[in-house]
Amino acid sequence: MGKIGIIGMGHVGSDVAYTLCREKLTNHLVLIDPLKEKVLAEKLELEDSMVGWDYSIKIETQNYASLQDAEIVVISVGSQNVDNENRNSELIDNVQAVRESIPQVIASGFKGIFVVISNPCDVITKLVQEVSGFPYERVIGTGTLLDTYRLKRVVGQYLEVSPQDVSGYVLGEHGENQFVPWSIVSVREKAMLQEIQLSSDVLYELKEETRLGGWRIHAGKGWTSYGIASACSRLIQAIQKNENRVYPTSSYDEVEGLYIGWPTVIGHEGVISRLPLNLLKEEKEAYQASAKEIRSVYDRI
Numbered sequence: 001m002g003k004i005g006i007i008g009m010g011h012v013g014s015d016v017a018y019t020l021c022r023e024k025l026t027n028h029l030v031l032i033d034p035l036k037e038k039v040l041a042e043k044l045e046l047e048d049s050m051v052g053w054d055y056s057i058k059i060e061t062q063n064y065a066s067l068q069d070a071e072i073v074v075i076s077v078g079s080q081n082v083d084n085e086n087r088n089s090e091l092i093d094n095v096q097a098v099r100e101s102i103p104q105v106i107a108s109g110f111k112g113i114f115v116v117i118s119n120p121c122d123v124i125t126k127l128v129q130e131v132s133g134f135p136y137e138r139v140i141g142t143g144t145l146l147d148t149y150r151l152k153r154v155v156g157q158y159l160e161v162s163p164q165d166v167s168g169y170v171l172g173e174h175g176e177n178q179f180v181p182w183s184i185v186s187v188r189e190k191a192m193l194q195e196i197q198l199s200s201d202v203l204y205e206l207k208e209e210t211r212l213g214g215w216r217i218h219a220g221k222g223w224t225s226y227g228i229a230s231a232c233s234r235l236i237q238a239i240q241k242n243e244n245r246v247y248p249t250s251s252y253d254e255v256e257g258l259y260i261g262w263p264t265v266i267g268h269e270g271v272i273s274r275l276p277l278n279l280l281k282e283e284k285e286a287y288q289a290s291a292k293e294i295r296s297v298y299d300r301i
């Protein structure tokens with residue numbers, strides 16, 4: 001449990017900060033955002049909450065230099081430019097925010113791990129790696145981890161089982177070209193394709209409900225934040241505790257030359273390895289289609 005920086009203190013950054021404090025995953029937070037009054041307000045709210053929790057965590061604001069000895073820096077910069085059902089609409093603004101903020105993190109002497117949330121997540125993760133010059137292992141995007149939570153919720157509710165009893169992943173782009181490799185999904189140890197045998201129409205509906213999960217929340221409240229804060233804190237715990245656990249994060253695919261959602265072993269050094277998977281032919285094609293889309297978005301910057 002060490003120092004953690006959060007760059008971008010909007011809805012997501014603030015809920016990440018709250019979650020990290022509530023789960024005692026840090027003893028020192030550094031919160032950074034051009035909206036100075038907003039950041040100060042978040043600091044005061046967190047400090048109020050801690051009175052009731054009977055512990056205290058140091059909270060600093062706007063101090064890039066303090067990131068020098070941080071364990072992890074979370075990138076949650078965002079843009080107001082969010083079109084309905086298109087995470088790429090934030091591309092230009094978030095590219096600029098990364099080009100402004102990451103050199104300041106690096107100038108501090110930061111040697112930890114970047115966890116990238118900002119959308120389009122796979123593209124922004126690659127950009128953070130390039131601008132920082134960090135090794136691939138020390139830059140991780142949250143990728144399809146949140147989409148995987150949504151898959152587990154949707155399948156769990158459909159089959160009336162706990163979402164924690166659903167195993168498997170959403171993979172590929174954290175975006176519209178994500179896909180569900182049903183061949184590796186199972187529920188209470190029963191293989192989805194061979195043993196549960198839902199119709200292709202039902203599988204399609206479950207996949208669509210998963211993909212639309214974020215947009216349904218966005219339509220109702222204008223943003224999503226609790227789910228990603230929960231996912232981000234799990235990744236941070238895996239890094240801090242050297243858990244060597246598998247999470248579907250955006251990690252670097254050497255063959256494709258980009259970051260993309262894939263089951264990735266996470267530990268103290270960041271990415272330890274990417275899991276070998278034996279996917280079906282159509283699932284491999286879906287992965288390549290996802291990679292193609294990520295590359296085409298990256299080529300626009």
Ligand SMILES: NC(=O)c1ccc[n+]([C@@H]2O[C@H](COP(=O)([O-])OP(=O)(O)OC[C@H]3O[C@@H](n4cnc5c(N)ncnc54)[C@H](O)[C@@H]3O)[C@@H](O)[C@H]2O)c1
Nearest residue numbers: 008009010011012033076077078097117118119146223228
């Ligand atoms: N990966 C995921 O699963 C996932 C889930 C939810 C949201 N997101 C993404 O997270 C990002 C943040 O979402 P939000 O709802 O908090 O947005 P928001 O608009 O509420 O907050 C974004 C914050 O970033 C700040 N910012 C902008 N430029 C900055 C810079 N150069 N340096 C520091 N801060 C800067 C803004 O001032 C603002 O406070 C978005 O890109 C959103 O799409 C990703």
